[in-house]
Amino acid sequence: MDKRTTEREAVSEIRDGMTIGIGGWGSRRKPMSIVREILRSSVKDLTVVTYGGPDVGLLCNAGKIKRLIYGFVSLDSIPLEPHFRKARQTGSIDAAELDEGMLQWGLLAASHHLPFLPTRAGLGSDVLSINPDIRLVRSPYEDGEKLVAMPALELDIAFIHMNRGDARGNGQYLGPDPYFDEMFCRAAKQSFMTVEKILKTEDMASAGPLQSRIINRTMVDGVIEAPGGAHFTECPPDYGRDEVFQKSYAATAKDEEAWLRFKAEYLDLENEAEYQAKVRLR
């Protein structure tokens, strides 16, 4: 089956109020071409589950997020995400802030179709008081220990970005860390994968080791070839983070005029191809 599609088609699957998951980590290998397409759409009231980076900042700024489920939001080389901070400090989003490991546990529970997975992470901290919907469970064994029952984080749609993929939806990461991308896909009813380059399946073996082939085609409903699709986050070995661009993005949070200029220049565009052309022209 040929699953090749476009950002526009993929984003058109999102309905108002849906829960979407975004792969990557901080400002690393984020499906940014999808995020940019969401900004162009009219979709709203999203619940977003992610190890947050500029994806969260941009979606917050555009008023797309109703509820955010996250462990942190960071630009890595810039520790705090300024647009996300602004959203939090003006109370414009509902924040379900978790321990980073709890987020993994919720994705894993959803990908196994379990109602929850137990963990000690969260006990004694305010994670439980700020997330009153998270309950405890008692071990059924002799120890009888009360543990956090981290509920499954079921997603309507997941979006991930990989270095390579084939037209059928097999995906390959070539960087140092897989993050949690396959868990996002399995936790979702529907998943879309952007890739730097679509290869013939038989050519993927020479692109990287067997262990890099973490996404199989049962996890993916649509594949989009998106060279530079993770920009301005990093996507090694294809490219590093565009620190200059990220810095100018972050600076716009403090200055409304600068933000409007940034938005006009890089976001109020017809499509991803225009964005990539603008970025190349800098």
Place this chain on the structure above:
Amino acid sequence: MSEVTREGPETASRGEICAVAAAEAFRGDGEILASCFGIAPAIGARLAKATFEEDLLMTDGVCTVVDVPNPVSGPGHDLVVEAWLPFRAIFDHLWNGKRHVIMAASQIDRFGNQNFACIGEHAQPKAQLLGMRGAPGNTISHKTSYWVPNQTQKVFVEAVDVVSGVGNDRAAQLPATTTRGHCLGRVISNLAVYDFETPDGAMQLISLHPGVGLEEVIDNTGFPLIVPDEANIAQTRLPTAEELRLIRETIDPEGFLAREVAN
């Protein structure tokens, strides 16, 4: 001769004293993963590994364990990778317990409850900071120390706004099986070193950095601090000549430490 004078312990900056105090926090840890927030702790872990805790594991800051970590400043060297430790494996590793992290604290109280999530009400904070990150899971699973580069009453507070890292009073309310990994090590600030080795697990002063008086510490502490023996307060130890050489030539050749801790 001039070499010796240049490396003499009396030339140690406040930052270098803090870095050595951070190294001391890892003493006795053995073969565990040492993780750090901040420059002084990152130098401290490298120092400890290079001197008295050679079995410590450290990462490249991305996803591998390396035998000799890169300097905190200056040019790196070719790293020899010992193991792969991506984020998913980090969570497995830390929940397993073989780790000691020195975390930052935007606020910390006398029982070591720590906050770096946000300032103010969590629902709509005055200042959103890092978020919970891994603090709840870290503190319940393995040894945790804290680094405060600028100790004031705004950091050493009576009560933190949000508990991200679990303190001793909260841990005491949980069953022993739950807190089997919970262990607060030290708090190192720009002024002094503290631990929690008291009957109720409250913070106590263990040493003042050279040049710091008790009054300055108390003035910058927003809770009643335990001072075990006021007449005989220890001084934080000075770096050895070898430690200073390691810091200045190998670990922090470009002097990033001075940006974090004023002299």
